[in-house]
Every structure is written in structure tokens, then in C-alpha cells.
Amino acid sequence: MTVDADPLTATFAALADPTRRAILARLTRGEATVGQLAEPFDVSLPAISKHVKVLQKAGLIEQTRRAQWRSCRLRPEPLRDLATWMEQYRDFLGDSLDRLDQYLTDLQKGDRS
């Protein structure tokens, strides 16, 4: 993957790492600082910092600065785009996408994105 890949590619690339997926999953339970995100993992803080940066570049999270802490939180757009991308496989997959599809149907009616 090149540095400035298209958004979907950046999203998939960002998610192609268990540590980054774990970070995302952690963030569904609320905001966290980089240090807090690093805790469960057996890697250095700089390593986590870089993972956070990748997630940020993909638009999956955003950071807000509060004093010397950087609070991270999830952003929905890339995951929605992923769901949209998956739609093209709905017929092929059959009804296993039903819940996802239902969500997207709602989304399309109400959201201009």
C-alpha cells in the first residue's frame, strides 16, 4: 500500500493489524489516551503511537489534546464506508448481511454521506 492510498485502501490496511483492531475495539468502550491504549499490549509506547497515527490517517479515530494527554475516540465514517463497500456482496452472501443491510438502508435515507 502506498502512503497516500484511497480511503478504502487506507481503511483496510489500517484494519489489517490485530493490535490496531484491538485499539479500535477498546475505543468502543469510550475515549482513551495513547498511554491507556498502550497498556494491554506488550509493545513500546512509540509502537502504539504509530498505530494510533495509522488509524488517524485512515480517519478511524481522532485525537483531541487535553494538557499533555491525547484523547482518542472513534470516528464512524470509514466503518460506514466499509459497510457500504460490503453491500456489493450482499446478493452473493445471501441473508448473512441482513442486519448490516438494514442499517445501511436506514443510513441512506437519512444521511447525505
Next chain:
Amino acid sequence: MTVDADPLTATFAALADPTRRAILARLTRGEATVGQLAEPFDVSLPAISKHVKVLQKAGLIEQTRRAQWRSCRLRPEPLRDLATWMEQYRDFLGDSLDRLDQYLTDLQKGDRS
């Protein structure tokens, strides 16, 4: 990504390439040989052959040999696993829709009854 990554990681990594995603999309329209898959792209056949191998290793496609042709077709499991993985973000994505989403959800309930 390491060579023998977990299935989800392999799936995301396989999808983190526009050429491979295009190959998958092509296969929703039916089986195709490696040569046919290569046609729309401006890369060598070996390059496509390698992409196909990555998709295969991720379980996204399977190849069956017919004479000297390798016919490729989609396999559903990895995409279903992806949809399952996404389920954990459903609440988060839903919540981001605010009142408008709620309105549309209500509206849809009304349509159905």
C-alpha cells in the same frame, strides 16, 4: 502482516489493495480464469497471479483447474466473518446517526406495520 496471520488479518490485508478488490468485484459477476481477471489491468500476468494467490490464501476465492485454465470463484466465508466483525461497531455507528436516524427507524417501523 506476517505470512501466517490470523484469518481476519489475512482478509483485511488481502482487501487492502485496489487491484484485489477489483478482482473480487469482477467475480461477483461469475467465475473467471486468471487470464480473464488480468485483462482490465495494466500489470503483468504474474502480478495478477500473485494477487489471486493472496486472495486464495485468505479464503476469499477458490480455484478449480479445467485443462490449462484455472477458474476462480468467490468464497463467502471471509466476507461473512468481516460482516460479523463489523457487528461490534453497529451500536457505535447507529448512535452516530442521532435523531434523524431515530426518526427514520420509527418511520420504517410505520411502513412495515
Next chain:
DNA sequence: CCCATACTTTCCTGTATAGTTAATTAACTG
């Protein structure tokens, strides 16, 4: 049997990524 067809594999190059430690930036604290 030899040759064409359809791929795949090997070898090579350039670039990207994950991780490390050490140094740096930034903001608060006494």
C-alpha cells in the same frame, strides 16, 4: 512428440511497515 496456451515460480528491485531505543516536543507542577 513437439508446440502453443495458461499460468506459476523464481529472482530481483524498490518501497513500505513494524518494531526497537534514544532524543525531542509540549504542557503542567513545585
Next chain:
DNA sequence: CAGTTAATTAACTATACAGGAAAGTATGGG
């Protein structure tokens, strides 16, 4: 203002991946 805390950046290593050219492997046809 010196020191501590939080996190990023820099420099480096090691591995992975995309791509091409060239050689290798099957398979079927004349």
C-alpha cells in the same frame, strides 16, 4: 525555571510486499 509526565519523532533494523522479466510446469492439440 528545573523537573516530571505524555506522547511524538528520529534513526535504524528486519521483514514484507508489489512489480517486472525470465524460466518453469501442466495440459491439450496437431
